[in-house]
Amino acid sequence: MSTGTTTSAGPDRADALRPVGRPGRPPAQEYRPLLGWAVTDALTVTRRNLVGQLRQPQILVFAAIQPIMFTLLFRYVFGGAITVPGVDYVDYLMAGVFVQTVVFGGIATAVGLTEDLASGVVDRFRSLPMARSAVLTGRVLADVARNLLSITLMVAVGLAVGFRPDSVAGLLAAVGLLLLLGVAFSWYYALVGLVVGNAEAAQAAGFLVIFPLTFASSAFVPTGSMPGWLRAFADNQPITAAIDAIRALVLGQPLGEVVPVALAWIAAITVVMAALAITRYRRAR
């Protein structure tokens, strides 16, 4: 390949066009950043995704209102009729709200990814020498940042309505576990976004799975009050596992049984969904 400037027009033209294109730039301009390109590109895409979300405040506001409504609804409307032996209902409730916040919030990834596919932004990314993984990891990392924000908000809302965690350490550990759960579901939503074609379908397909998982769980009521068949499902699914572990952490209950189960679910979902999403992203070409 010849990288020399092979000019086909007169030499005097060369000046007029200076700003547009000077081919023959030596590829030496390529440099190695401190963290390597996979990380650097992922962070670049992460920032782009976060900026995009911040510029659509209406979406953020609606995303925040939903868990707040659930908190108020269950705290003040249904809460009086629900008794959970041994704990204040508000303390019981918030673990469910935290998990619901994280799990529902990830839908933004599915929607954002379908939009990027439809608008050609992903095509632009694919035509650049960037790390290919960055398109998906940039989504997941942006979700981590957004989840941290929304969890903080919901902790504040919880404290305002009477939620009292057992210890700060327990609460921080719970936040860590919630972020890991968020990562697992980000990969699920990334897969949904890649598979279904448009934003509305992504939203519907995402909720189709998440809705029954969240409500047929220990989020708002103990599973013991459910009919046997439903209880069998609710007791053995990942959302209940996550909620039980978060609850044990914030309420200072024994962790030995619930936390490993939750971590196992999170690891399994992350591995399977990430593998499927990455394969799907690679294949679409």
Place this chain on the structure above:
Amino acid sequence: MIQVSGLRKAFGAVQALDGIDLAVAGGTVLGLLGPNGAGKTTAVRVLATLARPDAGSARVAGFDVVREPREVRRSIGLAGQFAAVDPNLTGRENLLLAGRLAHLRPPAARRRAGELLERFGLTDAGRRTAGTYSGGMRRRLDLAAALVAEPLVVFLDEPTTGLDPASRADLWSVVRELVAAGTTVLLTTQYLEEADQLADRIAVIDAGRVVAEGTPAELKSRLAATRLVVQLPTEDAVRTASARLAGIGTGVPAVDPGAQTVVLEVADGPAALTEVVRRLDAAGVAVRGLSLTEPSLDQVFLSLTSRAA
């Protein structure tokens, strides 16, 4: 700079590329000309490493698009058929993003973004989010993003579709500037005039095949046959005339019974005219009218790519 041989790509039953061969020399413009569905976008996507070919091979800037996609991506800029700009970022941020992901150093990315915004008349608009741009502004921003890394090879898929005449003229001058600086450009278009204006060579593609290839001048002289139209009074006369006129010009006389005409494609108009008159006179066929027309380039294009035959 671009070598393509036997490229094939199917989507289900649709053979989008059916064995394409192309060669583009460094610092020249190839116009890929074809109607809707001809396979232009598919060809560009394969060359830009966005799509994997089923068969055949393609090298861009010396690298194989299937085996060395990363090297190809370091050498190319792509402005797709639909502007791929992020509506939530400002014009400047879009260019900075493209620059960072093209692995320019941050200062270089900033300088480049400024230069390109200025060149494309977007310096003021560069502070607004691209979602507020008009269609033409979005296209210009998209083109600017394709040029951020000063690529050796630029792919432009229908770059002027949807642009007003002034923006179109400006885009043409951008392409000329790029080429003057030594960039290799492959652009697709549905307009022969555009290919004629910009391209050093034109490849006409239709249904996934190259149906004609050459310089604009070559294509015109090779394809722009003069048409001789004989108008006749009756359908009987049309039949007789078409039989008697066989052998004049290139190909078979084209009969249009509704309009009662016989059309001949001829190389030498006046000579053919004399011959037509002699033969029809000998056969005793009366004629309502005779005319010679130089077809427009668009007609040439249509005749090349018509699927009716």
